[in-house]
Amino acid sequence: MYHPTIEESFGCQLHQMNQSGQVSAIEWDSKRDSLVLFGTSEGKIKGFDAEMTKVLCEIEVSKEYPRVLDLACSPTDGLFVSASASNNSGRGELCAWDLFTGSKLGVYPSASASSSSSSSSASSASSASSSQDAIHSIVINHNGNMMVSGGGDGVIRVFDMSTRQVIMAWQAHQGQLSSVRFGSYETSVVSVGTSGQAVEWSLHRTDKVLRRCPLDISVPHSSSLVRPELSFDLNSHYFVVSDPAASSSSSSSASVSAFSSSSASVSASRYDALIYDITRSSLVQRIPGHSGAITSVDWHPHNLLITGSEDYTARISTLVPRA
Numbered sequence: 001m002y003h004p005t006i007e008e009s010f011g012c013q014l015h016q017m018n019q020s021g022q023v024s025a026i027e028w029d030s031k032r033d034s035l036v037l038f039g040t041s042e043g044k045i046k047g048f049d050a051e052m053t054k055v056l057c058e059i060e061v062s063k064e065y066p067r068v069l070d071l072a073c074s075p076t077d078g079l080f081v082s083a084s085a086s087n088n089s090g091r092g093e094l095c096a097w098d099l100f101t102g103s104k105l106g107v108y109p110s111a112s113a114s115s116s117s118s119s120s121s122a123s124s125a126s127s128a129s130s131s132q133d134a135i136h137s138i139v140i141n142h143n144g145n146m147m148v149s150g151g152g153d154g155v156i157r158v159f160d161m162s163t164r165q166v167i168m169a170w171q172a173h174q175g176q177l178s179s180v181r182f183g184s185y186e187t188s189v190v191s192v193g194t195s196g197q198a199v200e201w202s203l204h205r206t207d208k209v210l211r212r213c214p215l216d217i218s219v220p221h222s223s224s225l226v227r228p229e230l231s232f233d234l235n236s237h238y239f240v241v242s243d244p245a246a247s248s249s250s251s252s253s254a255s256v257s258a259f260s261s262s263s264a265s266v267s268a269s270r271y272d273a274l275i276y277d278i279t280r281s282s283l284v285q286r287i288p289g290h291s292g293a294i295t296s297v298d299w300h301p302h303n304l305l306i307t308g309s310e311d312y313t314a315r316i317s318t319l320v321p322r323a
Contacts, residue, residue, distance in 0.1 A: 022295065023296060024039050025071045025296045026297070026308045027072060027080065028306070029073045030301065031078075035047055035056070037071050038308065039071050039296075042066060043060055044058060044060060044068075045082060057102055059097060064093075065084040065092055065134075066087065069085055070082070070083040070135070070296075072138045072139055073140070074161070075140065075143070078098060078099045079096055079098055080097055080099050083135040083149070085134035086134070092151070094149070108164050109166075133151050133152030134151055135150070136150060136151050136176070136177060137178065141182055145160070145161055146158055146159065148181075150191055152176045152177070154177050154193060155169055156177065156189060156201070156206075157169045158203075168206065170206040172191050172201060177192070178193065180230070182236070183278075184236040186203075187203055187204065188201060188202055189201045190232070192241065198212070212281070215241055215274070217245070217274065228242055228244060229242045229296050231299040236278070238276065239275070239276055240273050240299055241273070242294035242296070245293075246271055270288050270290060270291060271293050272287060273307050275287065289315045290309040290313065291311045296308040304319070305318075
């Protein structure tokens with residue numbers, strides 16, 4: 001069990017780093033603990049060293065798809081993938097990048113191009129696969145062989161990282177899909193859609209729902225650019241999800257079994273990240289700290305929780321063993 005502590009010493013004021021645009025995506029590099037990638041709403045991806053507190057590199061994505069929605073680092077190769085979208089058409093692009101040089105390695109095929117090469121499990125999603133809807137969320141597995149994506153058409157797709165082709169797909173949600181992550185032992189995928197719940201799917205039988213976890217969050221309108229984001233701890237026992245709507249101080253009292261907050265005081269109107277126990281389908285903690293909507297969350301294996309926001313800041317919560 002852990003006790004989350006807001007690290008005020010690392011309240012990473014991104015506008016003081018000449019950050020262009022609101023923080024829209026965050027990803028830790030699992031091979032280098034101190035490297036964090038930030039994506040922005042203005043088409044920038046920046047590599048930030050959390051120990052030296054300085055920007056190491058900057059990449060500019062396509063001007064046609066300037067809003068960076070998600071980032072995923074490969075744990076084995078020196079590359080990462082970005083999911084970006086246009087500001088008004090709902091279309092998007094998946095790109096692979098060299099983490100060290102910043103050069104573009106390739107573009108993943110669109111949903112329509114990849115649907116013909118996907119497995120038979122994608123047949124039920126054929127109508128959605130012909131769309132060009134933006135991908136909202138991506139995640140790469142532990143050995144860098146597979147990537148899972150979810151987007152505006154409600155379809156979960158599994159990519160072979162070596163060929164960049166879809167090998168599996170299924171209709172997970174009837175509305176937009178905001179976030180996908182691997183579940184326990186990477187034999188399942190957990191998704192969050194417009195239904196206001198997290199759904200765990202078996203990767204062995206994609207039509208099988210393993211569990212549903214209702215979330216105490218506000219479901220955004222389909223046109224909203226801010227959607228719930230999801231991230232798991234190392235053991236896939238707890239997950240954190242962002243709440244797109246502001247919370248009042250009356251809803252933040254934290255007397256829960258697994259977590260408690262040490263934050264002293266917060267404003268009456270704020271945006272929270274929520275920690276859940278997926279095995280019990282229960283909320284265990286709210287993590288406050290932002291004055292603008294939370295656009296991205298990531299849970300580092302060393303029990304560091306980072307959140308990015310439209311208030312131009314990123315915040316770190318350090319999770320320590322409870323006494």
